[in-house]
Amino acid sequence: MPREEDKAKERILRLEALTEVSLSLAWERDVGKILGLIVREASRILDGERTTLYLVQEKEASNGDGKTTKTLVSYIAEGGLTIEVALDQRSIAGTVASSCRPVRLEDAREDPRFDPRWDAISGFRTRSMVAVPMMNPWGECIGVIQVLNKKNGPGFTSEDEEILLSLAAHAALALENARYLERQRQTFQSLIRGQAVAIDARDHLTAGHTWRVAAYSVELGKAMGLDPRQLELLEYAALLHDQGKLGVPDSVLFKCGRLEGTEEELMRVHASRTKEILEEIRGLLPLPLKKMPDIASSHHEKLDGSGYPKGLGGDQIPLEARILAVCDIFDALTSRRPYREPESDEGALEFLRKEAARGRVDSSVVEALSGILPRIPGLREGVNGRLESGSIMGSLGEIWETARENDPH
Amino acid sequence: MEKLASKVQGLELLLKLTLELCSERSLEKVLEKAWAELARVMKAERSSIFLLDEEKGELFSFVALGAQEIRFPKEKGIAGAALTSGEPILVADAYGDPRFNPAIDSATGFRTRSMVSVPLKVPNGERIGVVQVLNRKDGRPFGKEDVALLQALASVVGVALHTAQLYREQQRATEAVIHSIVRAVEMRTERGIPHAPLVSSFCEIIGRAMGLGEEEVRRIRWAGALHDLGKLSVPDRILLKGEPLTDQERPVYESHALMSGRLLEKMNFQGELAGIEDLVSFHHKHYGGGGFPPGGPQREEIPLGARIIAVSDAIWCRMYPRWGEKPMGFQEALHSLAEGMGVVWDPKVVEAAFQRRAELEEALGKSLADQGKREA
Numbered sequence: 001m002p003r004e005e006d007k008a009k010e011r012i013l014r015l016e017a018l019t020e021v022s023l024s025l026a027w028e029r030d031v032g033k034i035l036g037l038i039v040r041e042a043s044r045i046l047d048g049e050r051t052t053l054y055l056v057q058e059k060e061a062s063n064g065d066g067k068t069t070k071t072l073v074s075y076i077a078e079g080g081l082t083i084e085v086a087l088d089q090r091s092i093a094g095t096v097a098s099s100c101r102p103v104r105l106e107d108a109r110e111d112p113r114f115d116p117r118w119d120a121i122s123g124f125r126t127r128s129m130v131a132v133p134m135m136n137p138w139g140e141c142i143g144v145i146q147v148l149n150k151k152n153g154p155g156f157t158s159e160d161e162e163i164l165l166s167l168a169a170h171a172a173l174a175l176e177n178a179r180y181l182e183r184q185r186q187t188f189q190s191l192i193r194g195q196a197v198a199i200d201a202r203d204h205l206t207a208g209h210t211w212r213v214a215a216y217s218v219e220l221g222k223a224m225g226l227d228p229r230q231l232e233l234l235e236y237a238a239l240l241h242d243q244g245k246l247g248v249p250d251s252v253l254f255k256c257g258r259l260e261g262t263e264e265e266l267m268r269v270h271a272s273r274t275k276e277i278l279e280e281i282r283g284l285l286p287l288p289l290k291k292m293p294d295i296a297s298s299h300h301e302k303l304d305g306s307g308y309p310k311g312l313g314g315d316q317i318p319l320e321a322r323i324l325a326v327c328d329i330f331d332a333l334t335s336r337r338p339y340r341e342p343e344s345d346e347g348a349l350e351f352l353r354k355e356a357a358r359g360r361v362d363s364s365v366v367e368a369l370s371g372i373l374p375r376i377p378g379l380r381e382g383v384n385g386r387l388e389s390g391s392i393m394g395s396l397g398e399i400w401e402t403a404r405e406n407d408p409h
Numbered sequence: 410m411e412k413l414a415s416k417v418q419g420l421e422l423l424l425k426l427t428l429e430l431c432s433e434r435s436l437e438k439v440l441e442k443a444w445a446e447l448a449r450v451m452k453a454e455r456s457s458i459f460l461l462d463e464e465k466g467e468l469f470s471f472v473a474l475g476a477q478e479i480r481f482p483k484e485k486g487i488a489g490a491a492l493t494s495g496e497p498i499l500v501a502d503a504y505g506d507p508r509f510n511p512a513i514d515s516a517t518g519f520r521t522r523s524m525v526s527v528p529l530k531v532p533n534g535e536r537i538g539v540v541q542v543l544n545r546k547d548g549r550p551f552g553k554e555d556v557a558l559l560q561a562l563a564s565v566v567g568v569a570l571h572t573a574q575l576y577r578e579q580q581r582a583t584e585a586v587i588h589s590i591v592r593a594v595e596m597r598t599e600r601g602i603p604h605a606p607l608v609s610s611f612c613e614i615i616g617r618a619m620g621l622g623e624e625e626v627r628r629i630r631w632a633g634a635l636h637d638l639g640k641l642s643v644p645d646r647i648l649l650k651g652e653p654l655t656d657q658e659r660p661v662y663e664s665h666a667l668m669s670g671r672l673l674e675k676m677n678f679q680g681e682l683a684g685i686e687d688l689v690s691f692h693h694k695h696y697g698g699g700g701f702p703p704g705g706p707q708r709e710e711i712p713l714g715a716r717i718i719a720v721s722d723a724i725w726c727r728m729y730p731r732w733g734e735k736p737m738g739f740q741e742a743l744h745s746l747a748e749g750m751g752v753v754w755d756p757k758v759v760e761a762a763f764q765r766r767a768e769l770e771e772a773l774g775k776s777l778a779d780q781g782k783r784e785a
Contacts (some may be wrong), residue, residue: 005410019424023564023565026565026569027571170424173432174431177431181576187583187679187682189679190678190683194678197672198638198672201642202641243593247593247596248597273596274593284581286579286582289582
């Protein structure tokens, strides 16, 4: 009886450890950290010397027919080597992944599927082994966890195998969830970055403006000590700051030559449109991004209250918007227009210093800009290179010009 | 020994619950499952889940989990006390506790006797809401073991809910940017009636009716919203002409579908939006092979999303014709599609639209009401 009780107590201890780990796994959002957690906890809970994790990866076939094949790639094999094996019976991990069944061996070296080269390279001496499939909730095997050398005993027990299977299921779910969240993030980021292409397509004379302003703003924000969350917010706001252009009528957008007396008025229309639209989406934005509409739509506000659309002044204008305002003016001045040559970076900085002296833009932002001025050409070329390599403007401009040529005035 | 066995059972149950709750990706489904499991495991007559709305400083219940949403200030009642203190609260006789808020009982017709309230804490210390179980089924008041068990369950529920909230936040942020793009583009063409947002809603309804999965429906809905993006390169004098186009003007106008596709391709979307240009490029392609662009895919080779956008778009365009044709009512517009079934439209899509006509009409009404509010 006491033996059974000891067994039950031991089982409880392990289940408690597993429960704790399952929560840590479910909470972790970072794929890399999840992988680290799995390897560490598998060794600890099973009392093994070492754990290797394999992930199923899709690979495009080398003959280039676009078909993909699945292989197993070791994510962590201590000793820093990466092992790649096929999903078939020739290796132990391959057997586990292709059959979706665990394998437990007292002496792995006696198994014909064991490849002794890995021990030879890593200097590790494998004895016992238990390897289980990582099954996701949809019944697919997405990896293999392999624990080596039971510390206090001849080999791993069936209880070890059962616990490891459970850990593997939690690990698979955590991995799938982190990948899913990453996919949602990617969707959002690619959308907000990509929508700048539409702005360029509407007004291709200022092509790349949005991306350059975003790049300058983030660099400037970093120099001013903004934290990663603020930088993200700043980047997104910068990417949206000219979205209102999408809705500005042709007569305003394509007014030839320098905008004169009515310039202010026309730009006000654009700014208030941007504001109107962005305010509609505030309700849908998560808490950390709630300020995005305000920042994006206040980039024409001036510190002395002479700006628009609201005529805000001083502290009413968020720091991110003041950074955005400086970068917006800077890029406009240093870009070519049909009616003038681009200003030099130094010349644009001089202009901004005068604006700061007049109390219109934030002088601390302008000074920070002078600090990063040497890095501006690199950022500019980065964006312009992306524009050309994707020949975004080339092909858009072409379609667009055709549309206009065909247009009987 | 018996105690040990029940301890093992409890832990195994927690592990199973973690897998079940965390494998759901919609917040509603996590809530529904958690709600049912809490009452079952705790052997309670009822359970409640209140989530924290940080912006408004309120706790709220989810509509799906009861007749209507219940909202109250986050400090109020026993739930509020549990959230504020971060500690569980065991109440043997609810009506004898001054913190108890009987308003919820009167709204639901339930009579609370004993209850346990536990804050939903996640590992970073954040409190995202409160769970409660009401009235033990055996009639006895809840005890200390019940509190411990509910705390254990709450740690799982909290993580699962937090994860689902993150997915939802990201999706809504994507939704927000799509909405702002579409609204901006439509500012030029708008004649009081939003076009793309409604086409987008139609796409969603039809996609669901056709039994497509969550993610596929989302993709088609987003593609439906962005389907006319290419119009930003059509000059105002053509776009806003309001009478039939000349032979020279027509191809310029018609280029917008292809242009939408080209633009979306250049935007280089990733994740769920990757490849939506294929759904957009062919939304004016006829099922039988006609339409524009000429050539290209036909019938089932046309992406299903494009066939769904085509039908959704057509209903709208017949209700609000662009070039001076006589406008149709919703029912008339829908019935007029019967003629082109199999030639212009995918019959399966039109059938799905017929089947869900009440829902489509409701979406139309809602969109018009929203527009009314905006104009006011």
